Amino acid sequence: MKLTEAQLAIDAKKYSKKAISNADRAHFADFYHQQQKDLCIQAIEGQRKVIKKPTRFNHFMTTKSARKVFRGPRKGVKHKGVMKDVSALWNKLSPEEQAAYQNGKPQTRPNGDTRPTDDDDKESEEGGTRKMISFKQVANKVENFMDDCMSKAAHIAKTSNCEMIMFAVSRHLAAHSFQFGKATHGAPKFLASAAHLDGTKHYPACMQSYLTGYEVAEIAELARSKRGPPKSRPVLIPKCLSDLVAEKTDSVILRWPWTATDWKLAKIKFKIKLLPGARTQIKWLKQQSRNMLAIVKAAIHLDLDRKLIDIVYDPSIPVGITEHEFYGTTPPQSRHSPSPLPSPLLS
Incomplete structure:
Protein backbone atom coordinates (compact mmCIF):
# COMPACT_ATOMS: atom_id res chain seq x y z
CA MET A 1 0.00 0.00 0.00
CA LYS A 2 1.30 3.42 -0.99
CA LEU A 3 -0.93 5.40 1.34
CA THR A 4 0.66 7.42 4.12
CA GLU A 5 0.03 6.86 7.81
CA ALA A 6 -2.35 9.82 7.97
CA GLN A 7 -4.32 8.62 4.94
CA LEU A 8 -4.61 5.13 6.40
CA ALA A 9 -5.85 6.60 9.69
CA ILE A 10 -8.53 8.57 7.83
CA ASP A 11 -9.70 5.46 5.97
CA ALA A 12 -9.69 3.40 9.17
CA LYS A 13 -11.85 5.97 10.92
CA LYS A 14 -14.15 6.21 7.89
CA TYR A 15 -14.80 2.47 7.62
CA SER A 16 -14.70 1.70 11.35
CA LYS A 17 -17.51 -0.45 12.67
CA LYS A 18 -17.66 1.70 15.84
CA ALA A 19 -17.40 -1.34 18.11
CA ILE A 20 -14.83 -3.90 19.31
CA SER A 21 -15.43 -7.59 19.82
CA ASN A 22 -13.60 -10.21 21.86
CA ALA A 23 -11.93 -11.43 18.68
CA ASP A 24 -10.66 -7.90 18.05
CA ARG A 25 -9.27 -7.71 21.58
CA ALA A 26 -7.45 -11.01 21.12
CA HIS A 27 -6.09 -9.85 17.77
CA PHE A 28 -4.72 -6.60 19.20
CA ALA A 29 -3.20 -8.46 22.17
CA ASP A 30 -1.39 -10.83 19.81
CA PHE A 31 -0.36 -7.89 17.64
CA TYR A 32 1.11 -6.10 20.68
CA HIS A 33 3.17 -9.15 21.66
CA GLN A 34 4.38 -9.46 18.06
CA GLN A 35 5.48 -5.81 18.13
CA GLN A 36 7.43 -6.36 21.35
CA LYS A 37 9.04 -9.46 19.88
CA ASP A 38 10.09 -7.59 16.73
CA LEU A 39 11.47 -4.74 18.86
CA CYS A 40 13.59 -7.17 20.88
CA ILE A 41 14.90 -8.80 17.68
CA GLN A 42 15.85 -5.41 16.25
CA ALA A 43 17.56 -4.48 19.53
CA ILE A 44 19.61 -7.68 19.39
CA GLU A 45 20.59 -6.87 15.82
CA GLY A 46 21.64 -3.36 16.91
CA GLN A 47 18.88 -1.46 15.11
CA ARG A 48 17.11 -0.22 18.25
CA LYS A 49 18.10 0.70 21.80
CA VAL A 50 16.17 -0.83 24.65
CA ILE A 51 15.43 1.52 27.55
CA LYS A 52 16.46 -0.27 30.71
CA LYS A 53 14.70 0.22 34.00
CA PRO A 54 16.61 1.80 36.89
CA THR A 55 18.72 -0.66 38.83
CA ARG A 56 18.92 -0.98 42.59
CA PHE A 57 22.08 1.12 42.59
CA ASN A 58 20.32 3.81 40.52
CA HIS A 59 17.58 4.02 43.15
CA PHE A 60 20.21 4.17 45.90
CA MET A 61 21.85 7.14 44.16
CA THR A 62 18.68 9.21 44.77
CA THR A 63 18.89 8.85 48.55
CA LYS A 64 20.12 11.66 50.79
CA SER A 65 23.08 9.65 52.04
CA ALA A 66 24.32 9.14 48.48
CA ARG A 67 23.68 12.71 47.37
CA LYS A 68 25.52 14.03 50.42
CA VAL A 69 28.75 12.56 49.05
CA PHE A 70 28.61 14.89 46.04
CA ARG A 71 28.35 18.09 48.09
CA GLY A 72 31.40 20.32 48.06
CA PRO A 73 34.11 21.36 45.59
CA ARG A 74 35.62 18.75 43.27
CA LYS A 75 32.97 16.23 44.19
CA GLY A 76 31.11 15.94 40.91
CA VAL A 77 30.11 12.82 39.02
CA LYS A 78 33.14 13.18 36.75
CA HIS A 79 35.52 12.77 39.70
CA LYS A 80 36.21 9.06 40.04
CA GLY A 81 37.06 9.27 43.72
CA VAL A 82 33.56 10.44 44.58
CA MET A 83 31.92 7.55 42.76
CA LYS A 84 34.16 5.18 44.68
CA ASP A 85 32.84 6.63 47.93
CA VAL A 86 29.25 6.06 46.81
CA SER A 87 30.09 2.50 45.77
CA ALA A 88 31.61 1.93 49.19
CA LEU A 89 28.36 3.02 50.83
CA TRP A 90 26.43 0.67 48.56
CA ASN A 91 28.71 -2.28 49.31
CA LYS A 92 28.25 -1.75 53.04
CA LEU A 93 24.57 -2.65 52.68
CA SER A 94 23.52 -6.23 53.21
CA PRO A 95 21.89 -8.17 50.33
CA GLU A 96 18.50 -7.71 52.01
CA GLU A 97 19.02 -3.96 52.26
CA GLN A 98 20.11 -3.77 48.62
CA ALA A 99 17.07 -5.78 47.56
CA ALA A 100 14.83 -3.18 49.21
CA TYR A 101 15.85 -0.75 46.45
CA GLN A 102 14.50 -3.00 43.69
CA ASN A 103 11.45 -0.81 42.97
CA GLY A 104 12.66 2.49 44.35
CA LYS A 105 13.60 3.92 47.73
CA PRO A 106 12.23 1.77 50.58
CA GLN A 107 9.50 3.39 52.67
CA THR A 108 10.45 1.36 55.76
CA ARG A 109 13.71 0.04 57.08
CA PRO A 110 14.91 -3.28 55.55
CA ASN A 111 14.73 -5.04 58.96
CA GLY A 112 10.95 -4.49 59.06
CA ASP A 113 11.02 -1.44 61.32
CA THR A 114 8.02 0.77 60.55
CA ARG A 115 9.78 3.97 61.57
CA PRO A 116 10.31 6.37 58.67
CA THR A 117 13.70 6.27 56.98
CA ASP A 118 16.02 9.23 56.51
CA ASP A 119 14.99 9.35 52.87
CA ASP A 120 11.25 9.79 53.41
CA ASP A 121 9.65 12.47 51.29
CA LYS A 122 9.82 15.34 53.73
CA GLU A 123 9.81 17.64 50.76
CA SER A 124 6.28 16.56 49.90
CA GLU A 125 5.10 17.57 53.36
CA GLU A 126 6.87 20.92 53.15
CA GLY A 127 5.87 21.58 49.57
CA GLY A 128 2.10 21.89 49.85
CA THR A 129 0.12 24.29 47.74
CA ARG A 130 1.84 27.39 46.48
CA LYS A 131 0.70 30.56 48.22
CA MET A 132 -1.10 33.24 46.27
CA ILE A 133 1.14 36.05 45.05
CA SER A 134 0.14 39.60 45.87
CA PHE A 135 0.47 41.73 42.74
CA LYS A 136 0.84 44.82 44.93
CA GLN A 137 3.77 43.30 46.80
CA VAL A 138 5.32 42.22 43.51
CA ALA A 139 5.03 45.74 42.09
CA ASN A 140 6.62 47.23 45.20
CA LYS A 141 9.37 44.62 45.12
CA VAL A 142 10.19 45.37 41.49
CA GLU A 143 10.21 49.13 42.06
CA ASN A 144 12.44 48.81 45.13
CA PHE A 145 14.83 46.61 43.17
CA MET A 146 15.01 49.16 40.37
CA ASP A 147 15.64 51.96 42.88
CA ASP A 148 18.51 49.97 44.37
CA CYS A 149 19.96 49.33 40.91
CA MET A 150 19.73 53.00 39.99
CA SER A 151 21.39 54.06 43.23
CA LYS A 152 24.31 51.77 42.40
CA ALA A 153 24.30 52.84 38.75
CA ALA A 154 24.60 56.52 39.69
CA HIS A 155 28.26 56.08 40.63
CA ILE A 156 29.03 54.12 37.46
CA ALA A 157 27.24 56.69 35.32
CA LYS A 158 29.18 59.55 36.90
CA THR A 159 32.62 57.93 36.72
CA SER A 160 32.08 56.38 33.28
CA ASN A 161 30.51 59.47 31.69
CA CYS A 162 27.30 57.72 30.67
CA GLU A 163 23.60 57.55 31.52
CA MET A 164 21.40 54.52 32.10
CA ILE A 165 17.68 53.84 31.73
CA MET A 166 15.89 50.76 33.06
CA PHE A 167 12.39 49.59 32.17
CA ALA A 168 10.20 46.99 33.87
CA VAL A 169 6.64 46.05 32.90
CA SER A 170 4.30 43.42 34.29
CA ARG A 171 3.19 40.41 32.28
CA HIS A 172 -0.38 40.86 33.53
CA LEU A 173 -2.96 43.63 33.15
CA ALA A 174 -4.91 43.03 36.34
CA ALA A 175 -4.85 45.25 39.39
CA HIS A 176 -1.41 46.60 40.29
CA SER A 177 0.03 46.04 36.81
CA PHE A 178 2.95 48.37 36.28
CA GLN A 179 5.13 50.15 33.74
CA PHE A 180 8.24 51.40 35.52
CA GLY A 181 10.98 53.51 34.00
CA LYS A 182 14.02 54.52 36.04
CA ALA A 183 17.02 56.56 34.96
CA THR A 184 20.24 57.96 36.32
CA HIS A 185 20.49 61.65 37.20
CA GLY A 186 21.12 62.90 33.67
CA ALA A 187 18.35 61.00 31.89
CA PRO A 188 15.01 61.66 33.70
CA LYS A 189 14.33 64.68 31.49
CA PHE A 190 14.80 62.58 28.36
CA LEU A 191 12.64 59.81 29.84
CA ALA A 192 9.82 62.22 30.69
CA SER A 193 10.06 64.00 27.33
CA ALA A 194 9.95 60.70 25.45
CA ALA A 195 6.88 59.60 27.40
CA HIS A 196 5.23 62.96 26.73
CA LEU A 197 5.98 62.89 22.98
CA ASP A 198 5.12 59.22 22.41
CA GLY A 199 1.90 59.39 24.43
CA THR A 200 0.29 55.99 24.87
CA LYS A 201 2.83 54.40 22.50
CA HIS A 202 5.84 54.96 24.72
CA TYR A 203 8.42 52.20 25.04
CA PRO A 204 7.15 50.49 28.25
CA ALA A 205 3.63 50.32 26.80
CA CYS A 206 4.93 48.76 23.57
CA MET A 207 6.96 46.27 25.59
CA GLN A 208 3.93 45.34 27.71
CA SER A 209 1.84 45.02 24.56
CA TYR A 210 4.34 42.52 23.16
CA LEU A 211 4.38 40.49 26.38
CA THR A 212 0.62 40.40 26.99
CA GLY A 213 -0.67 40.28 23.41
CA TYR A 214 -2.92 43.33 23.86
CA GLU A 215 -2.85 46.41 21.68
CA VAL A 216 -1.26 49.56 23.09
CA ALA A 217 -4.61 51.36 22.92
CA GLU A 218 -6.29 48.54 24.87
CA ILE A 219 -3.62 48.73 27.59
CA ALA A 220 -4.14 52.49 27.90
CA GLU A 221 -7.91 52.01 28.13
CA LEU A 222 -7.52 49.36 30.84
CA ALA A 223 -5.24 51.68 32.79
CA ARG A 224 -7.83 54.46 32.65
CA SER A 225 -10.67 52.16 33.71
CA LYS A 226 -8.80 51.06 36.86
CA ARG A 227 -8.51 54.55 38.34
CA GLY A 228 -12.00 54.83 39.77
CA PRO A 229 -13.26 57.76 41.86
CA PRO A 230 -10.72 59.93 43.65
CA LYS A 231 -9.93 58.89 47.21
CA SER A 232 -10.01 61.18 50.20
CA ARG A 233 -6.61 62.52 51.17
CA PRO A 234 -6.50 63.14 54.92
CA VAL A 235 -2.70 63.53 54.89
CA LEU A 236 -1.63 67.18 55.01
Whole structure:
Protein backbone atom coordinates (compact mmCIF):
# COMPACT_ATOMS: atom_id res chain seq x y z
CA MET A 1 0.00 0.00 0.00
CA LYS A 2 1.30 3.42 -0.99
CA LEU A 3 -0.93 5.40 1.34
CA THR A 4 0.66 7.42 4.12
CA GLU A 5 0.03 6.86 7.81
CA ALA A 6 -2.35 9.82 7.97
CA GLN A 7 -4.32 8.62 4.94
CA LEU A 8 -4.61 5.13 6.40
CA ALA A 9 -5.85 6.60 9.69
CA ILE A 10 -8.53 8.57 7.83
CA ASP A 11 -9.70 5.46 5.97
CA ALA A 12 -9.69 3.40 9.17
CA LYS A 13 -11.85 5.97 10.92
CA LYS A 14 -14.15 6.21 7.89
CA TYR A 15 -14.80 2.47 7.62
CA SER A 16 -14.70 1.70 11.35
CA LYS A 17 -17.51 -0.45 12.67
CA LYS A 18 -17.66 1.70 15.84
CA ALA A 19 -17.40 -1.34 18.11
CA ILE A 20 -14.83 -3.90 19.31
CA SER A 21 -15.43 -7.59 19.82
CA ASN A 22 -13.60 -10.21 21.86
CA ALA A 23 -11.93 -11.43 18.68
CA ASP A 24 -10.66 -7.90 18.05
CA ARG A 25 -9.27 -7.71 21.58
CA ALA A 26 -7.45 -11.01 21.12
CA HIS A 27 -6.09 -9.85 17.77
CA PHE A 28 -4.72 -6.60 19.20
CA ALA A 29 -3.20 -8.46 22.17
CA ASP A 30 -1.39 -10.83 19.81
CA PHE A 31 -0.36 -7.89 17.64
CA TYR A 32 1.11 -6.10 20.68
CA HIS A 33 3.17 -9.15 21.66
CA GLN A 34 4.38 -9.46 18.06
CA GLN A 35 5.48 -5.81 18.13
CA GLN A 36 7.43 -6.36 21.35
CA LYS A 37 9.04 -9.46 19.88
CA ASP A 38 10.09 -7.59 16.73
CA LEU A 39 11.47 -4.74 18.86
CA CYS A 40 13.59 -7.17 20.88
CA ILE A 41 14.90 -8.80 17.68
CA GLN A 42 15.85 -5.41 16.25
CA ALA A 43 17.56 -4.48 19.53
CA ILE A 44 19.61 -7.68 19.39
CA GLU A 45 20.59 -6.87 15.82
CA GLY A 46 21.64 -3.36 16.91
CA GLN A 47 18.88 -1.46 15.11
CA ARG A 48 17.11 -0.22 18.25
CA LYS A 49 18.10 0.70 21.80
CA VAL A 50 16.17 -0.83 24.65
CA ILE A 51 15.43 1.52 27.55
CA LYS A 52 16.46 -0.27 30.71
CA LYS A 53 14.70 0.22 34.00
CA PRO A 54 16.61 1.80 36.89
CA THR A 55 18.72 -0.66 38.83
CA ARG A 56 18.92 -0.98 42.59
CA PHE A 57 22.08 1.12 42.59
CA ASN A 58 20.32 3.81 40.52
CA HIS A 59 17.58 4.02 43.15
CA PHE A 60 20.21 4.17 45.90
CA MET A 61 21.85 7.14 44.16
CA THR A 62 18.68 9.21 44.77
CA THR A 63 18.89 8.85 48.55
CA LYS A 64 20.12 11.66 50.79
CA SER A 65 23.08 9.65 52.04
CA ALA A 66 24.32 9.14 48.48
CA ARG A 67 23.68 12.71 47.37
CA LYS A 68 25.52 14.03 50.42
CA VAL A 69 28.75 12.56 49.05
CA PHE A 70 28.61 14.89 46.04
CA ARG A 71 28.35 18.09 48.09
CA GLY A 72 31.40 20.32 48.06
CA PRO A 73 34.11 21.36 45.59
CA ARG A 74 35.62 18.75 43.27
CA LYS A 75 32.97 16.23 44.19
CA GLY A 76 31.11 15.94 40.91
CA VAL A 77 30.11 12.82 39.02
CA LYS A 78 33.14 13.18 36.75
CA HIS A 79 35.52 12.77 39.70
CA LYS A 80 36.21 9.06 40.04
CA GLY A 81 37.06 9.27 43.72
CA VAL A 82 33.56 10.44 44.58
CA MET A 83 31.92 7.55 42.76
CA LYS A 84 34.16 5.18 44.68
CA ASP A 85 32.84 6.63 47.93
CA VAL A 86 29.25 6.06 46.81
CA SER A 87 30.09 2.50 45.77
CA ALA A 88 31.61 1.93 49.19
CA LEU A 89 28.36 3.02 50.83
CA TRP A 90 26.43 0.67 48.56
CA ASN A 91 28.71 -2.28 49.31
CA LYS A 92 28.25 -1.75 53.04
CA LEU A 93 24.57 -2.65 52.68
CA SER A 94 23.52 -6.23 53.21
CA PRO A 95 21.89 -8.17 50.33
CA GLU A 96 18.50 -7.71 52.01
CA GLU A 97 19.02 -3.96 52.26
CA GLN A 98 20.11 -3.77 48.62
CA ALA A 99 17.07 -5.78 47.56
CA ALA A 100 14.83 -3.18 49.21
CA TYR A 101 15.85 -0.75 46.45
CA GLN A 102 14.50 -3.00 43.69
CA ASN A 103 11.45 -0.81 42.97
CA GLY A 104 12.66 2.49 44.35
CA LYS A 105 13.60 3.92 47.73
CA PRO A 106 12.23 1.77 50.58
CA GLN A 107 9.50 3.39 52.67
CA THR A 108 10.45 1.36 55.76
CA ARG A 109 13.71 0.04 57.08
CA PRO A 110 14.91 -3.28 55.55
CA ASN A 111 14.73 -5.04 58.96
CA GLY A 112 10.95 -4.49 59.06
CA ASP A 113 11.02 -1.44 61.32
CA THR A 114 8.02 0.77 60.55
CA ARG A 115 9.78 3.97 61.57
CA PRO A 116 10.31 6.37 58.67
CA THR A 117 13.70 6.27 56.98
CA ASP A 118 16.02 9.23 56.51
CA ASP A 119 14.99 9.35 52.87
CA ASP A 120 11.25 9.79 53.41
CA ASP A 121 9.65 12.47 51.29
CA LYS A 122 9.82 15.34 53.73
CA GLU A 123 9.81 17.64 50.76
CA SER A 124 6.28 16.56 49.90
CA GLU A 125 5.10 17.57 53.36
CA GLU A 126 6.87 20.92 53.15
CA GLY A 127 5.87 21.58 49.57
CA GLY A 128 2.10 21.89 49.85
CA THR A 129 0.12 24.29 47.74
CA ARG A 130 1.84 27.39 46.48
CA LYS A 131 0.70 30.56 48.22
CA MET A 132 -1.10 33.24 46.27
CA ILE A 133 1.14 36.05 45.05
CA SER A 134 0.14 39.60 45.87
CA PHE A 135 0.47 41.73 42.74
CA LYS A 136 0.84 44.82 44.93
CA GLN A 137 3.77 43.30 46.80
CA VAL A 138 5.32 42.22 43.51
CA ALA A 139 5.03 45.74 42.09
CA ASN A 140 6.62 47.23 45.20
CA LYS A 141 9.37 44.62 45.12
CA VAL A 142 10.19 45.37 41.49
CA GLU A 143 10.21 49.13 42.06
CA ASN A 144 12.44 48.81 45.13
CA PHE A 145 14.83 46.61 43.17
CA MET A 146 15.01 49.16 40.37
CA ASP A 147 15.64 51.96 42.88
CA ASP A 148 18.51 49.97 44.37
CA CYS A 149 19.96 49.33 40.91
CA MET A 150 19.73 53.00 39.99
CA SER A 151 21.39 54.06 43.23
CA LYS A 152 24.31 51.77 42.40
CA ALA A 153 24.30 52.84 38.75
CA ALA A 154 24.60 56.52 39.69
CA HIS A 155 28.26 56.08 40.63
CA ILE A 156 29.03 54.12 37.46
CA ALA A 157 27.24 56.69 35.32
CA LYS A 158 29.18 59.55 36.90
CA THR A 159 32.62 57.93 36.72
CA SER A 160 32.08 56.38 33.28
CA ASN A 161 30.51 59.47 31.69
CA CYS A 162 27.30 57.72 30.67
CA GLU A 163 23.60 57.55 31.52
CA MET A 164 21.40 54.52 32.10
CA ILE A 165 17.68 53.84 31.73
CA MET A 166 15.89 50.76 33.06
CA PHE A 167 12.39 49.59 32.17
CA ALA A 168 10.20 46.99 33.87
CA VAL A 169 6.64 46.05 32.90
CA SER A 170 4.30 43.42 34.29
CA ARG A 171 3.19 40.41 32.28
CA HIS A 172 -0.38 40.86 33.53
CA LEU A 173 -2.96 43.63 33.15
CA ALA A 174 -4.91 43.03 36.34
CA ALA A 175 -4.85 45.25 39.39
CA HIS A 176 -1.41 46.60 40.29
CA SER A 177 0.03 46.04 36.81
CA PHE A 178 2.95 48.37 36.28
CA GLN A 179 5.13 50.15 33.74
CA PHE A 180 8.24 51.40 35.52
CA GLY A 181 10.98 53.51 34.00
CA LYS A 182 14.02 54.52 36.04
CA ALA A 183 17.02 56.56 34.96
CA THR A 184 20.24 57.96 36.32
CA HIS A 185 20.49 61.65 37.20
CA GLY A 186 21.12 62.90 33.67
CA ALA A 187 18.35 61.00 31.89
CA PRO A 188 15.01 61.66 33.70
CA LYS A 189 14.33 64.68 31.49
CA PHE A 190 14.80 62.58 28.36
CA LEU A 191 12.64 59.81 29.84
CA ALA A 192 9.82 62.22 30.69
CA SER A 193 10.06 64.00 27.33
CA ALA A 194 9.95 60.70 25.45
CA ALA A 195 6.88 59.60 27.40
CA HIS A 196 5.23 62.96 26.73
CA LEU A 197 5.98 62.89 22.98
CA ASP A 198 5.12 59.22 22.41
CA GLY A 199 1.90 59.39 24.43
CA THR A 200 0.29 55.99 24.87
CA LYS A 201 2.83 54.40 22.50
CA HIS A 202 5.84 54.96 24.72
CA TYR A 203 8.42 52.20 25.04
CA PRO A 204 7.15 50.49 28.25
CA ALA A 205 3.63 50.32 26.80
CA CYS A 206 4.93 48.76 23.57
CA MET A 207 6.96 46.27 25.59
CA GLN A 208 3.93 45.34 27.71
CA SER A 209 1.84 45.02 24.56
CA TYR A 210 4.34 42.52 23.16
CA LEU A 211 4.38 40.49 26.38
CA THR A 212 0.62 40.40 26.99
CA GLY A 213 -0.67 40.28 23.41
CA TYR A 214 -2.92 43.33 23.86
CA GLU A 215 -2.85 46.41 21.68
CA VAL A 216 -1.26 49.56 23.09
CA ALA A 217 -4.61 51.36 22.92
CA GLU A 218 -6.29 48.54 24.87
CA ILE A 219 -3.62 48.73 27.59
CA ALA A 220 -4.14 52.49 27.90
CA GLU A 221 -7.91 52.01 28.13
CA LEU A 222 -7.52 49.36 30.84
CA ALA A 223 -5.24 51.68 32.79
CA ARG A 224 -7.83 54.46 32.65
CA SER A 225 -10.67 52.16 33.71
CA LYS A 226 -8.80 51.06 36.86
CA ARG A 227 -8.51 54.55 38.34
CA GLY A 228 -12.00 54.83 39.77
CA PRO A 229 -13.26 57.76 41.86
CA PRO A 230 -10.72 59.93 43.65
CA LYS A 231 -9.93 58.89 47.21
CA SER A 232 -10.01 61.18 50.20
CA ARG A 233 -6.61 62.52 51.17
CA PRO A 234 -6.50 63.14 54.92
CA VAL A 235 -2.70 63.53 54.89
CA LEU A 236 -1.63 67.18 55.01
CA ILE A 237 0.47 68.69 52.24
CA PRO A 238 3.40 69.56 54.55
CA LYS A 239 3.60 65.89 55.55
CA CYS A 240 3.49 64.71 51.93
CA LEU A 241 6.15 67.16 50.76
CA SER A 242 8.36 66.43 53.77
CA ASP A 243 8.20 62.71 53.01
CA LEU A 244 9.07 63.43 49.38
CA VAL A 245 12.12 65.58 50.12
CA ALA A 246 13.33 63.16 52.81
CA GLU A 247 13.08 60.25 50.38
CA LYS A 248 14.79 62.00 47.49
CA THR A 249 17.63 63.50 49.55
CA ASP A 250 18.26 60.35 51.62
CA SER A 251 17.01 62.11 54.77
CA VAL A 252 19.48 64.99 54.44
CA ILE A 253 16.44 67.31 54.55
CA LEU A 254 13.61 66.01 56.71
CA ARG A 255 11.15 68.94 56.52
CA TRP A 256 9.94 70.77 53.45
CA PRO A 257 11.60 74.23 53.21
CA TRP A 258 8.77 76.73 52.67
CA THR A 259 11.10 79.77 52.65
CA ALA A 260 14.20 80.09 50.43
CA THR A 261 13.18 76.76 48.96
CA ASP A 262 15.47 76.84 45.92
CA TRP A 263 18.53 77.86 47.93
CA LYS A 264 18.08 75.24 50.65
CA LEU A 265 17.75 72.53 48.02
CA ALA A 266 20.64 73.92 45.95
CA LYS A 267 22.99 73.70 48.93
CA ILE A 268 22.89 69.92 48.51
CA LYS A 269 22.68 70.18 44.67
CA PHE A 270 18.97 69.38 44.33
CA LYS A 271 16.10 71.25 42.73
CA ILE A 272 12.33 70.99 42.21
CA LYS A 273 11.19 69.45 38.93
CA LEU A 274 7.65 69.30 37.59
CA LEU A 275 7.13 66.54 35.04
CA PRO A 276 4.95 67.03 31.94
CA GLY A 277 1.26 66.97 32.79
CA ALA A 278 1.63 68.45 36.26
CA ARG A 279 -1.04 70.96 37.29
CA THR A 280 1.00 72.36 40.16
CA GLN A 281 2.84 75.64 39.82
CA ILE A 282 6.27 75.79 41.42
CA LYS A 283 5.37 78.98 43.29
CA TRP A 284 2.67 77.04 45.18
CA LEU A 285 5.40 74.87 46.70
CA LYS A 286 7.18 77.93 48.10
CA GLN A 287 4.35 79.43 50.12
CA GLN A 288 2.88 78.38 53.45
CA SER A 289 0.18 75.74 53.08
CA ARG A 290 -2.13 77.66 55.40
CA ASN A 291 -2.57 80.24 52.61
CA MET A 292 -3.50 77.67 49.97
CA LEU A 293 -6.98 77.32 48.58
CA ALA A 294 -8.65 73.92 48.52
CA ILE A 295 -8.34 73.63 44.74
CA VAL A 296 -4.58 74.26 44.96
CA LYS A 297 -4.18 71.58 47.62
CA ALA A 298 -6.18 69.13 45.51
CA ALA A 299 -3.93 69.80 42.50
CA ILE A 300 -0.77 69.25 44.57
CA HIS A 301 -2.18 66.05 46.04
CA LEU A 302 -3.08 64.78 42.57
CA ASP A 303 0.40 65.49 41.19
CA LEU A 304 2.03 63.85 44.20
CA ASP A 305 -0.11 60.74 43.71
CA ARG A 306 0.87 60.64 40.03
CA LYS A 307 4.54 61.31 40.92
CA LEU A 308 4.68 64.41 38.74
CA ILE A 309 6.42 66.46 41.46
CA ASP A 310 10.01 65.39 41.88
CA ILE A 311 13.19 66.47 43.65
CA VAL A 312 16.12 65.73 41.32
CA TYR A 313 19.87 65.93 41.66
CA ASP A 314 21.39 68.77 39.61
CA PRO A 315 25.13 68.32 39.02
CA SER A 316 25.31 71.70 37.26
CA ILE A 317 24.99 73.54 40.59
CA PRO A 318 28.55 74.57 41.57
CA VAL A 319 29.99 73.14 44.74
CA GLY A 320 30.26 75.70 47.54
CA ILE A 321 28.11 78.32 45.82
CA THR A 322 27.02 81.09 48.16
CA GLU A 323 23.48 82.33 48.61
CA HIS A 324 24.39 85.65 46.98
CA GLU A 325 25.89 83.89 43.94
CA PHE A 326 22.93 81.54 43.69
CA TYR A 327 20.29 84.25 43.77
CA GLY A 328 22.39 86.30 41.41
CA THR A 329 21.53 83.81 38.67
CA THR A 330 18.03 82.95 39.95
CA PRO A 331 14.82 84.94 39.52
CA PRO A 332 14.19 87.17 42.56
CA GLN A 333 10.83 85.61 43.36
CA SER A 334 12.60 82.40 44.41
CA ARG A 335 14.34 84.17 47.27
CA HIS A 336 11.28 84.61 49.45
CA SER A 337 7.87 83.02 49.64
CA PRO A 338 5.67 84.71 47.04
CA SER A 339 2.15 85.75 47.76
CA PRO A 340 -0.65 83.76 46.16
CA LEU A 341 -1.34 84.93 42.62
CA PRO A 342 -4.26 84.08 40.35
CA SER A 343 -3.62 81.24 37.95
CA PRO A 344 -5.51 79.55 35.10
CA LEU A 345 -6.39 76.70 37.46
CA LEU A 346 -8.09 79.07 39.89
CA SER A 347 -9.97 81.09 37.29
